[in-house]
Amino acid sequence: VKVITPEEHQIDPSLVSPAAIAVVRQLRNAQYQAYIVGGAVRDLLLKQRPKDFDVATNATPEQVRSLFRGARIIGRRFQIVHVRHGRDIIEVTTFRGHHDDEDNKQSSHQSHKGLLLRDNVYGSLEDDAVRRDLTINALYYDPDTHTILDQTGGLQDIVSKEIRVIGDPRKRYREDPVRMLRVLRFAARLQFGLTQSTAEAIDHCAALLSEIPAARLFDECLKLFMSGHGAPTLALLHQHKLLAPLFPESASLLAHDAKSFSLVAAAMANTDHRVHIGKPVTPAFLLGVLLWPTVRRRFDTLCQAGEHPHEALHSAGQQIIAETIAHVAIPKRFSLPMREIWNLQLKLERMPPKKVKDIIANRRFRAAYDLLLLRDEHEQPFGRCVAFWTEQQQLFPDLVGSAPDTLAAGKPRQRRRRRTP
């Protein structure tokens, strides 16, 4: 293991979370090894403020839990302990080991294709480093000596701005295909390139993403598109053909239709901008735009088959959602608003005089209007109708989105409030 001194790495110690340092100290006082690891060390080296701090230790999850009051073990595939320190939550993970030896068959579980279903075999720091996904994510910071332990050449890759999978990329992608998405996510966010073998193996393993549970892929999609780097991420997904395993129909449409691609890319860029200036963003709008070209095409097909336009739009939305959730489990709280945003498109295009107020009062009006603007620019010009809705909003600003949420209406609240004693 290479030891990197403070003079070499130049990390600003004042950016290191006091909570993470306290957790490391407490583990060390109990005679365990403990380091700050992962994204935080990477970000510190890049002179960026880390968004969270992870700690790795040789204490088992049970041992960690017994050391910290209120600590909780979470996760199944990877057990993690959430340790609370003041307002911060520090994620503490136990060093992972190898799965290959016979003894470890019990706590790790691989499917016939090499996919890791469970990964709770413990090991040393050296084992742990090579179990991580990327070299830039496998650096261990010691807050006492301010040194960094680097076993995989992560520092060099940070300096040369390269994403490199640790070990044989094909094998690592087979173990966990989501690593391919992580590679592209970090490449987009950090503006790093991919090493040749890291990139080539993606071509080879892309189809394996279909084995990942749809719920995990949804979580991953939020990280891909909602973290402020959606536009470059989309470009990379497209380039490395990883959009297809997530959204098959969108992927093929975007690949063949430049207008659809620019519509989605523009929505991603808008969302990135909002994230950067601290405005709220919703997956319903972004996923609504991503899937809109497919809804639009399905709508055309149904209309040609003789369905009434309103019905056709309704069915198209329903079908596209049903097909999408087989791959990416979009929860109802997002898919229902997405369908409302789609269903409103026809009404916005038609400007029915008697329904104008109802339409602008709809909770999804703003989002639907934003989609209309994108469509006007990238799909086809709508002429008068965009200006019309812009005016209506200015005429009745208090009405915009003021109607009660039709989705929540009538449903009893799930959680009961407990009375404070």
Ligand code: ATP
């Ligand atoms: P972020 O800043 O987005 O949180 P991160 O690098 O901390 O980035 P996490 O998803 O929080 O990413 O994971 C923490 C660490 O766990 C990573 O840095 C990496 O070392 C390891 N890790 C996470 N997911 C995987 C995976 N699928 N395979 C191997 N190692 C992983």
Ligand code: MG
């Ligand atoms: Mg993290």
